[in-house]
Amino acid sequence: MENNNLIIENIANPHELERIYRKDPKAFKKSFLQAWEQHPDSQVLGIWYERLHFKETANTEKSPLLQKSFILMGILAILAGICTRVIFHFVEQEVIAPINLAFGIFPFIAALFVYNNTPKKRMIYSLVALFIITVVYLNMLPLNDKDSIILAYLHLPIFLWLLLGLAFTGNQYSKGSSRLAYIKFNVEYGILYASMAVCGMALAALTMLLFSFIGLQIEDFYFSNVVLFGAAALAIVAAYLVSMNLKLAKNITPYIAKIFSPLVLVTLLVYLMAVIWLGKNPFLDRNFLLAFNGILFCVLAVTIFSITESDTDQKKSISDYINFALIVLALIIDSVALSAIVFRLSSYGITPNRLAVLGVNILIWANLIWIMISYMSFLKSKSGPSTIQDAITKYLPVYGLWAAIVIFTFPIIFN
Template sequence: MNFTDRIRESLENPAELERLFREDSEAFQVAFESVFAENPDAIVLKVWHERLHFQPVQSDQSRLILADSILILMLCLLAGTIAKLPAYFPQITENWFYPRNIAFVIFPALAIYFLTKNKPGKSILGASIALFLLPLVFINTLPNLDKSDTILLSCLHLPFFLWAVLGFVFTGRAFRESDRRMAYLKYNAEMLIYTTLFIICGSLLVGVTAGLFSIISVNLDKFYYEYILIYALCAAPIVATHLTHAQSRLIGNLAPTIARIFSPLVLLTLIAYLISILTLQRNPFTDREFLVVFNVMLLGVLAIAIFTLSERSSTSKKLVGDYITFALIAIALMVDAVALAAIAFRLASYGTTPNRLVVLGANLLVFGNLAGMLVQYTRFFLGKGSIAEIKNWITAYLPFYGIWAAIVLFAFPFVFAFK
């Protein structure tokens, strides 16, 4: 049972509401908003609404802002310093350090942020630390082989594994709750949007700064571009995370809104793309680049479908957006079926390699996710299911991505003897 249902069942039990809040305040607040919208006249919910939205006195507010500012500054400095370790310690070579450790520039800082905000119990804290230390030690103790596909695959899948670990940190003790997992997906979308905006604005600032100083013959290359710019890039997702977390009620609908706008455009693009394939008679079975485009397209469609659903109300009424999302998923499944056939053809024709197995596994993973969403949507259109069941399928499927990333990260180098 998710937090939303547990709050609904506890409307006559104030003690249980307090216990739920103490169990996981973040999950409670996410679920509370929908319950309060359904029962705006409930006295107990009005009291909780005032409690959750209470604005502290100015002095308390100032202390909170100062504490948050110090935390963000320290995390930005930490991330930037990790990114610049090869510059500070010349014995660390860039070609060895960055492929193995680039993911540790940002993910630990984000994890510390959420651990600070969520205040988890000792078990969650210990598990979170272990889940970061294990891949850190593992990836840096692998042999330094220039032509090892499996080590490269481990490095490429490390960010996906750490993304799953960050999800565990974000959800805390409510990591099994569907509402909390969906909140993590929404956070990712918002964070990426604001990080992109920060980078765009930062790029404009860099251009203006370089132009101004070039007029007076001041060269900023060494210090500005090699230090300030790197620290700023590392700071962007951290500041975006804080903005998303602190202003969640204000900006929480941005990603789903963008997804809804682009859904019909992506659908038309997919249809035109498939028609072009048939018209031009392109062969994905022998065209490797064509297969790569297929996979990128699949991930994009999956992301748009999920973000569109993330803010979908639980009403049983069928909306235009539902039919667009359903069509997107159906076409994406057809694309994935072609991709799977092409991968199977390449395996049968050219033999088994770690790269081909990874691509096959990733496509099967996405295919299973999309197929489940299509089935749940079909049940919804037939009146046998609900939007909540579609969301539950999405969130229940998330751990499989982390499991697959862990298999490639930890097992593939040894299974294939570092080839």
């Protein structure tokens, strides 16, 4: 009764009503019904009534659509599992390269995106053609360990990721907001898939342990037929759940960004000081140069993750200064790596590996410059956070184009 009196007493005070609701939503909803019965003509309470009951109506209207999409998800998940298992059989026979396992997952996720977005037929035909051309071309390459072939395999996931982006954005592929949504999807997808995979691994370990108690060793069979099928099917299920706006991943990603950005910054600063102290030289040490590039990719990924999770209406905060410091640090690392790569090219000649690393470092260097300039403008209050996000989203096709160049030209040029 006390809460009911508070609602009636503060019927003309929206701020106080919001405070009461946030303090105890369940008690508010319970006492609200009594207040609504006493004041059915109140416009304020009428708005609150719609707010408290809107979700139930929305869910009822969407239920047929959800059922159709759920059935489609189930069909695609089963097809992905079967297709992956068949591909794995040919991989075991050494008929095709292991990278073909990607074609047991990516096309089915793309099909799920196409169903959700319904792009123009020209877009659908283009996606189908690109997938077919890619799989045919890769399987025409010789099965050997030449650098150009391995580079093509390594760049394939990047190219397929770009195709998934086209399927995800649909007719809105040129809009920065759609590309930003795709990046956020990937972050949430990664968190959700990893969480579900951990549960799956725990179940697999328990299953094999239980069968070992009765003298049956099922590890090989279980991996080839259950784990492989489940991993592929789970990829489709996770994409479906994130597409349906699952709140778990959405709520946790901003906090992960805020926690990991300063930790990565401190760790890298300490690491670089240790590198300088020990006198490590990326110009002469090939393995250290590769590690240096690995660090660069990690910093770039963390920075992009943190920037995309920030609100476009958010004002400057300590997180923005941490992000800016990470960008500057990444730019320094990339500049050193670029110098070392140019040095090795001039000293030891051109190889597929050196050319590929040079290309990707130049692309990252240019992207970092663009992001840094946009961030400086934001920190000086000359622009908003959206300009920083544009520096990321508008540059994404460049990475996909470079991946396509490596995949489709390097094996031909260097073989």
